[in-house]
Amino acid sequence: MKFVDEYDVIVIGAGHAGCEAAYATSTMGMKTCLITIHLETIAQMSCNPAIGGLAKGHLVREIDALGGIMGLLADETGIHFRLLNRSRGGAVQAPRAQSDKALYRLTMKSWLEDVPNLTLFQGIVTEILIKNKKIQGIATLEGNRLLAKAVILTPGTFLNGLIHIGLHSYPAGRANEPASLELAENLKKIGLRTFRLKTGTPMRLDKHTIEWDKFTPQPGDKDPVAFSFRTQKKLENKILCYIGYTTPKTHKIIGKYLDKSPLFSGKITGIGPRYCPSIEDKVVKFPHHQRHQFFLEPEGLETAETYVNGISSSLPLEAQKEILKSIPGLDQAKILRPAYGIEYDAVVPTQLCPTLETQAIQNLFLAGQINGTSGYEEAAAQGLMAGINAALKIKKKKPFTLRRDEAYIGVLIDDLITKGVEEPYRLFTSRAEYRLLLRIDNPDQRLTPYGYRLGLISEKDYESFQNKQKKVQKVKNLLQKEKIKTESRETLSLWEFVKKPEVKLQNVIEYKKFQVNLSDEEMRHVESEIKYEGYLKKQEKEIARIRKIDSVKIPENTDFRKIPGLTREVAEKLEKVRPRSIGEAKKIPGMTPAATVNLHIFLRIQQRKGPHPEECSTWNIKDS
Amino acid sequence: MLEDTIVAISTPVGWGGLGVVRLSGKRSLPVAKKIFRPKKKGAKIPGRRPLLGNLFDFEQKEFFEEAFLTWHPQPHTYTREDMVEISCHGSPVILEQVVRLAIKAGARHAHPGEFTLRAYLNGRIDILQAEAVNDLIRAVSYKQAKISFHQLEGRLSGQISSLRDQVLHLLSQIEARIEFPEERLRTSTERTARTLENLIQSIIKLIDSYDLGKALTEGITLAITGLANVGKSTLFNSLLEKDRAIVTPHPGTTRDYLSEKMEFKDSVFTLIDMAGLGKPLHPVEKEGIKRGKRLASQADGILLLLDISRKESSEDFRLIDMFKDKKTILLFNKIDLPQKMNTEEVKNRAKSISTLEISALKGTNLGKLKATIHALFIPDLEKDQDIIFHMREKLILEEILAFLVEGQHLLEQGYSEEVYVEEFRKTIPLIGRLTGEIRSDDIINDIFNRFCVGK
Numbered sequence A: 001m002k003f004v005d006e007y008d009v010i011v012i013g014a015g016h017a018g019c020e021a022a023y024a025t026s027t028m029g030m031k032t033c034l035i036t037i038h039l040e041t042i043a044q045m046s047c048n049p050a051i052g053g054l055a056k057g058h059l060v061r062e063i064d065a066l067g068g069i070m071g072l073l074a075d076e077t078g079i080h081f082r083l084l085n086r087s088r089g090g091a092v093q094a095p096r097a098q099s100d101k102a103l104y105r106l107t108m109k110s111w112l113e114d115v116p117n118l119t120l121f122q123g124i125v126t127e128i129l130i131k132n133k134k135i136q137g138i139a140t141l142e143g144n145r146l147l148a149k150a151v152i153l154t155p156g157t158f159l160n161g162l163i164h165i166g167l168h169s170y171p172a173g174r175a176n177e178p179a180s181l182e183l184a185e186n187l188k189k190i191g192l193r194t195f196r197l198k199t200g201t202p203m204r205l206d207k208h209t210i211e212w213d214k215f216t217p218q219p220g221d222k223d224p225v226a227f228s229f230r231t232q233k234k235l236e237n238k239i240l241c242y243i244g245y246t247t248p249k250t251h252k253i254i255g256k257y258l259d260k261s262p263l264f265s266g267k268i269t270g271i272g273p274r275y276c277p278s279i280e281d282k283v284v285k286f287p288h289h290q291r292h293q294f295f296l297e298p299e300g301l302e303t304a305e306t307y308v309n310g311i312s313s314s315l316p317l318e319a320q321k322e323i324l325k326s327i328p329g330l331d332q333a334k335i336l337r338p339a340y341g342i343e344y345d346a347v348v349p350t351q352l353c354p355t356l357e358t359q360a361i362q363n364l365f366l367a368g369q370i371n372g373t374s375g376y377e378e379a380a381a382q383g384l385m386a387g388i389n390a391a392l393k394i395k396k397k398k399p400f401t402l403r404r405d406e407a408y409i410g411v412l413i414d415d416l417i418t419k420g421v422e423e424p425y426r427l428f429t430s431r432a433e434y435r436l437l438l439r440i441d442n443p444d445q446r447l448t449p450y451g452y453r454l455g456l457i458s459e460k461d462y463e464s465f466q467n468k469q470k471k472v473q474k475v476k477n478l479l480q481k482e483k484i485k486t487e488s489r490e491t492l493s494l495w496e497f498v499k500k501p502e503v504k505l506q507n508v509i510e511y512k513k514f515q516v517n518l519s520d521e522e523m524r525h526v527e528s529e530i531k532y533e534g535y536l537k538k539q540e541k542e543i544a545r546i547r548k549i550d551s552v553k554i555p556e557n558t559d560f561r562k563i564p565g566l567t568r569e570v571a572e573k574l575e576k577v578r579p580r581s582i583g584e585a586k587k588i589p590g591m592t593p594a595a596t597v598n599l600h601i602f603l604r605i606q607q608r609k610g611p612h613p614e615e616c617s618t619w620n621i622k623d624s
Numbered sequence B: 001m002l003e004d005t006i007v008a009i010s011t012p013v014g015w016g017g018l019g020v021v022r023l024s025g026k027r028s029l030p031v032a033k034k035i036f037r038p039k040k041k042g043a044k045i046p047g048r049r050p051l052l053g054n055l056f057d058f059e060q061k062e063f064f065e066e067a068f069l070t071w072h073p074q075p076h077t078y079t080r081e082d083m084v085e086i087s088c089h090g091s092p093v094i095l096e097q098v099v100r101l102a103i104k105a106g107a108r109h110a111h112p113g114e115f116t117l118r119a120y121l122n123g124r125i126d127i128l129q130a131e132a133v134n135d136l137i138r139a140v141s142y143k144q145a146k147i148s149f150h151q152l153e154g155r156l157s158g159q160i161s162s163l164r165d166q167v168l169h170l171l172s173q174i175e176a177r178i179e180f181p182e183e184r185l186r187t188s189t190e191r192t193a194r195t196l197e198n199l200i201q202s203i204i205k206l207i208d209s210y211d212l213g214k215a216l217t218e219g220i221t222l223a224i225t226g227l228a229n230v231g232k233s234t235l236f237n238s239l240l241e242k243d244r245a246i247v248t249p250h251p252g253t254t255r256d257y258l259s260e261k262m263e264f265k266d267s268v269f270t271l272i273d274m275a276g277l278g279k280p281l282h283p284v285e286k287e288g289i290k291r292g293k294r295l296a297s298q299a300d301g302i303l304l305l306l307d308i309s310r311k312e313s314s315e316d317f318r319l320i321d322m323f324k325d326k327k328t329i330l331l332f333n334k335i336d337l338p339q340k341m342n343t344e345e346v347k348n349r350a351k352s353i354s355t356l357e358i359s360a361l362k363g364t365n366l367g368k369l370k371a372t373i374h375a376l377f378i379p380d381l382e383k384d385q386d387i388i389f390h391m392r393e394k395l396i397l398e399e400i401l402a403f404l405v406e407g408q409h410l411l412e413q414g415y416s417e418e419v420y421v422e423e424f425r426k427t428i429p430l431i432g433r434l435t436g437e438i439r440s441d442d443i444i445n446d447i448f449n450r451f452c453v454g455k
Ligand SMILES: Nc1nc2c(ncn2[C@@H]2O[C@H](COP(=O)(O)OP(=O)(O)OP(=O)(O)O)[C@@H](O)[C@H]2O)c(=O)[nH]1
Pocket: B227, B228, B229, B230, B231, B232, B233, B234, B235, B246, B247, B248, B249, B250, B251, B252, B253, B254, B255, B274, B275, B276, B333, B334, B335, B336, B337, B358, B359, B360, B361, B362
């Protein structure tokens, strides 16, 4: 068997997960190959032209704080910026930006081309080579074999991809791009359980055929907020988005075509995401709604393509055309690319370790839609974590995982591996137990020290992070020291005063004429720390309590079947996985809170000490 | 302890014709085989199907009763252990004999609630159901038994489980606004405030129902009071249908109190006969009156007797006033005798108290009296609300209430949604302890079911 090349890490698929993974491994010193079907479609935004939003914007900031690239790139290529939930508190504000799609793709490619240790390679992977349940390399359709110590698989919707437009369907990974059929077969052979998911994308219209004055413009923010703390350049809004509505006539047309819908006729068996419902879904589920809102979003500066956010559909093209005719302003609109639905294979994510390594095959990592998620940001976050851990494993270093109280990334991965998914998984802020802690104004505080230690944050960036921390701390001290007399004649520290719901920190600082020189971003950070202080303190205590429980050791000789109150399934799982701490036990799929309590009580009764836990049994740690 | 095989009578004694003795544990079948002989000689004991046979006293070497034996092999049993049920005549003598012999044959008497404990420890039921079973065992009345049974079926019907939905709805409204700021949602802070207020009200109702639940668990106590010689003991005896209390034509006959259980329809009442509450003629009587007053003040209800063959007196009115804050039924007794009392006048004074004319001696209107008692003290639970029986449930509800009220306070003060929703989120684990767990997915599901969101 001949191998043409040898790498530390091979990343399969150059989507949002793959790019982030490859960037991380190569930056951490791994000789990396990023292999993809077309080099032209690196970091292609397959669906909407936007990045961020609630929870997703949080993810991008966390990726950035760890040293990932998505945030920098979104800032670099953004053409419309908004900070969502400005009327609400800092914990639920999040940036959302539209990018110039072509620019995003091209910029990513040129950035990756400049990354040391990283090779881009065009090819179609047909097989993952395994020896003794451990990664050996890959084989491509072109007949090449590449050796690798670790493989990160990020195939998006390409595994067994099947596109539906009306009752017509054809295999594809994305419109007119070949699906990965052999690889999908190969995964099953390896022993990974897969299931079908479904997603969809709306039609793209020719901007010259839209009557724009029939729609309400939605401008970007006057003071655009960047994703990345490292972005220096001034952000500019270069386009407007527009808001429009469907009509009762639209809904009648959709009703007429339902028998031609692959969704409603039962042709599509994969489960679709409910937060990205197709227009036919919305009309059927909410028949009393007279209209549904949609957004018209230009896909870039150099293109006429316009994304119709809100009218995703897998109805036949003639239905799509009729739908447009029923909407004032779009009645003359020309479809450049039809809307379609796509079904694809995903791997049951409960087969993964918390590091995103598969339990079945050593050094095989999975990230992105293959793990049952949806969204560019969710993909990128997993790509980054898979990349970091692949590099750490090869270096024989301790794995890197984030807890639910540390980052949305922790919430995301923990949900995936312990609960599994039933529909494409999207992150929501309500999935986090400690939402007031996981804000967009403090990911650097939470994660940048990790990123620095991992080698993903440069000296220079780390220094400016530390300077910012110092500057902010000074302001905090000042606010705690300085007093103010309120209208009701009580004397309060400024800190306490700002806790009142009607008080704004900005106004206090201006009123007191402080020369603190905080950026808007830093101002928001300090304000959140003050306003949420009571909750944060209580939550910290709670977190400490839970961590203590999580660290309770499980003796090696524990017979889990003897623990009262556990269902047989749970006991059997525990027997199989043999977790070494309650924290590890909690990460076992299907472990209920009640089962955890039972286990804890049992251990308290036993009160014996056990060995030190490590996340995955195959990790081989050199130093600590 | 779990290694033992346990035995107990499983039907409450004195309930209907059939009695059941249950065994649970590894040696259930061997033990049962010693005291049971199939009708058909040498018949094999089938699983889960009753087999007819005779109970055998292996000490006296004699058969003493016909019985059915059912063997339930583990793990598909209530305790997840091997179980045997012996059903035979419900006479306490026979049932106790079966238990005695089973113990001789190697079983151990089950502790109260031990079957349920085993079911819980073996993962068969959750703690909430376990509590319900224990109530079933201790149920004073059939009505309560029925309620416990409903809980046991995992069907904490009505309000407690709808509480979960209400909390879910409260959360999903707020979360929808937070997660989907760009969508036009049919929700508002005002609507949230209304949902919240309704939720708070239903929790308060549930908390209040605890007192009633307690009354049902411990039974309803009714004190029969009135002046001396009005016919209290006669009524006591007639209601019980036995000559329990001494009756004489002389006032001051009953000196200490007597208490007995009366069954009516699906409920059990404790009746108390006591000394007349008039002016004492004797020191012993004085003590009796003191006790009587105390008992009456602790009772759940009062049956206040007046003798209509005498003219109304200031003493009568004094008693009516004494019990005006209690649930009282005013009884005009001795209607078989010529009437001297101005009952209209008395009724006017008694105002809202329900009244009835009876003859304790002749039994006139006693059926009506029982019906009135039942209607007044046993709420109609089918259409009425859920009742909570446990201190634990009450405490959890109070904790939930505290968070909701705190959140309401923050909402009214103008705090932002992500702040006040924190208070509501704290109720999630508490709800989980009360009914089914709420997972973050459930909230998200609820959002998508109620609101048309997503692009
Ligand atoms: N005719 C008639 N006589 C009654 C009736 N109820 C009670 N009596 C008589 O009234 C007398 C007193 O009855 P008790 O039942 O002993 O009265 P009591 O209230 O218990 O009296 P003390 O225990 O002395 O307070 C007895 O002679 C009863 O037979 C009734 O409904 N009709």
